[in-house]
Each structure stands twice: as C-alpha cells, then as structure tokens.
Amino acid sequence: MTPPPPPPAVEHHPHLADPLEPGWVRVDMHSHTMWSGDCTTTPDELAAAVEAAQLHVLCITDHNVTAGAERLAHELPCRVIIGEELRVGQGEIIGLFLSERIPSGVGLLEAARRIKDQGGVVYIPHPFDPLRNCLRPHEIDLLVAEGLVDAIEGHNSKTSLRSLNEQAVTYGEANGLAVGAGSDSHVPSSIGSGYVAMPDFSGPQEFLAALRQGQVVGHFFDKARPWTPRIVPSIEDPIAR
Numbered sequence: 695m696t697p698p699p700p701p702p703a704v705e706h707h708p709h710l711a712d713p714l715e716p717g718w719v720r721v722d723m724h725s726h727t728m729w730s731g732d733c734t735t736t737p738d739e740l741a742a743a744v745e746a747a748q749l750h751v752l753c754i755t756d757h758n759v760t761a762g763a764e765r766l767a768h769e770l771p772c773r774v775i776i777g778e779e780l781r782v783g784q785g786e787i788i789g790l791f792l793s794e795r796i797p798s799g800v801g802l803l804e805a806a807r808r809i810k811d812q813g814g815v816v817y818i819p820h821p822f823d824p825l826r827n828c829l830r831p832h833e834i835d836l837l838v839a840e841g842l843v844d845a846i847e848g849h850n851s852k853t854s855l856r857s858l859n860e861q862a863v864t865y866g867e868a869n870g871l872a873v874g875a876g877s878d879s880h881v882p883s884s885i886g887s888g889y890v891a892m893p894d895f896s897g898p899q900e901f902l903a904a905l906r907q908g909q910v911v912g913h914f915f916d917k918a919r920p921w922t923p924r925i926v927p928s929i930e931d932p933i934a935r
Contacts, residue, residue, distance in 0.1 A: 707746070707748075707886055708913055709886075709911050709912075709913070710747075710748060714891055718893055719750035719894050720750050720751070720886070720890075720891055720911075721749070721751040721752075721892060722752050722753060722875075722879070722886050722889040723755075723790070723817065723847070723888075723889070724755050724788065724817075724819055724874075724875075724877060724879075725755060725876065725878070725879045725885060726756055726779075726878070727756055727766065728762070729759050729762030729763075730759070730880070732757065735879070735881065735882050735885075737766060737769055740885065741769065741770050742882065743883065743885035744771055744772045745771055747886025747889075749772050751772060752770065752773070752774055753790055754774055754777060755779040755790070756779065757778075757779050757780075758779075758780060759795065760776055760777075760778050761795075763778075764776060775791060775901075776793075777792060777817075780798075780805050782800065782802045784802050784829055785829035786819055786820075786827050786828065787802065787806060787817075787818065788817040789815070789816060790815040791814045791815055791897070792814050793813070794812060796808050802837070803837070803840065806840075814898065815845060815898050815901065815902060816837070816844045816845070817844065817845045817846070818834060818843060818847060819847045819850065819878070820847055820850040820852070821846055821847065821861075821862045822865075823853045823855075826853070834865075843869075844871070844872060845866070845872035845873065846866040847862060847876060848866055848874060848875055849876075849910045849911075849912040850862075851878055851879075851888040851913065852877075852880075852884075852914075854914065872902055872906050873905070874905060875889055875890050875910040875911065877889070887913055888910075889911055889912065890910055891908055891911055892904045892907060892908030893908070
C-alpha cells in the first residue's frame with residue numbers, strides 16, 4: 695500500500711527571529727480546524743504547524759463547535775484553550791476558556807452573557823473590517839457599555855489593511871480592553887502568523903492580566919487555500935459537537 699503523502703511544509707514565520715522574554719509564551723488567539731465548516735486543517739497538519747511556529751498556546755475557535763478543540767487539547771504539542779467563534783445575527787463573537795458549547799441561534803447579548811456565565815473570556819474578532827463577518831461599531835459599543843467585552847482583536851492576519859488592525863488597537867486602548875492577536879488560520883501554514891507574546895498564565899483571569907502586559911505580533915497571511923480531498927466531521931453530528 696502506498697503511504698499517504700506527508701503534510702505540506704509550513705513556511706517560515708518572520709517572528710521566530712525575535713526571542714521571547716524569559717517566562718513568556720506565544721499565544722495564537724484565533725484559529726480554525728477541520729471541525730469548522732470552512733477549514734480542512736487536520737490534527738496532524740495542525741500539530742506540525744504549531745511546532746513550526748513555536749507556539750506555546752493555541753486558542754481553537756472553530757465556528758459554532760467546540761468538539762475539535764476538546765479533542766485536540768489532548769493531542770497537540772502545545773496547550774489548547776477551548777474556544778468557539780459564534781455566528782450571531784449581527785456578526786461573530788469569540789468565547790475563550792469555554793466549558794460548554796454555546797448553541798447556534800442565540801442573540802449577541804445572550805451569547806456574550808453565556809460566555810461570561812461559564813467563566814469565559816469574550817473576545818471580539820476582526821472588528822471594523824468591512825470584508826469580514828464582523829460586528830458593526832455600534833454593536834461593539836453596546837457590548838462594551840454592558841461590560842460584556844474582555845478583549846478585542848488588535849491583529850488579525852487575514853485582515854488585509856493594516857489601518858483596520860490599528861483602528862482595533864486604538865478602540866481597545868480607548869475603552870480599557872485587553873488587545874489580542876490571532877492568525878484566524880484556515881490553512882496549516884498560517885498558524886502562528888498572528889499571536890500575543892505575553893507572560894505565562896493559568897486560567898482566564900491570569901490570562902487577561904497577562905494579555906494586558908503582552909505584545910501583539912503578526913504579519914499578513916491570506917494565500918489561496920489549496921484544494922485537497924478530505925473527510926470532515928459534520929457540525930450536525932452529535933459526536934462532532
């Protein structure tokens with residue numbers, strides 16, 4: 695039997711030339727796996743990509759599911775934070791440090807409250823990017839006014855204009871939010887293209903405190919996704935959830 699082809703090589707990340715402070719870790723706060731409906735990255739590919747990017751922590755934020763993150767928490771060569779990028783009517787919101795999946799179909803405020811109720815972190819992805827499924831400014835303002843936002847994404851590696859990421863950083867600083875960063879990876883080679891270098895932590899509250907001391911690092915990465923045949927778990931399958 696012919697052995698399967700090896701996973702594609704992961705490209706070098708420019709950030710690896712910059713050493714970390716002692717006791718600090720690299721945390722990619724926004725990533726996807728084959729459990730997301732628009733991503734086919736397999737566990738083996740993800741493990742190789744994490745090693746190549748020298749990540750210490752990966753937040754797996756698949757669309758509307760947590761099953762992949764729950765499984766991969768025991769399989770990757772890094773720590774995994776279980777998250778979910780939840781599609782609400784107005785856009786998308788991310789919950790981190792989840793103990794249970796937020797079901798589809800809930801509204802924006804309810805989604806944020808359900809994240810907070812289980813001790814999670816509410817994270818606003820790719821804000822102000824008109825080409826993405828993001829919350830509109832007045833909706834972010836509403837969440838902030840209700841005290842339901844912990845952090846905002848100050849670097850998203852799929853956001854094509856640097857000015858949009860800079861706008862997110864400015865908004866976060868003006869509103870007292872922690873500022874995060876993530877690759878928003880949908881292919882293995884982009885894992886780690888956006889991350890936060892920050893002091894190590896244990897649990898969501900230490901995470902937020904460390905995030906406020908951290909440094910956003912990242913470069914743009916949105917190359918075409920090569921097609922390959924895959925078997926992908928369905929989000930309608932209870933096992934996949």
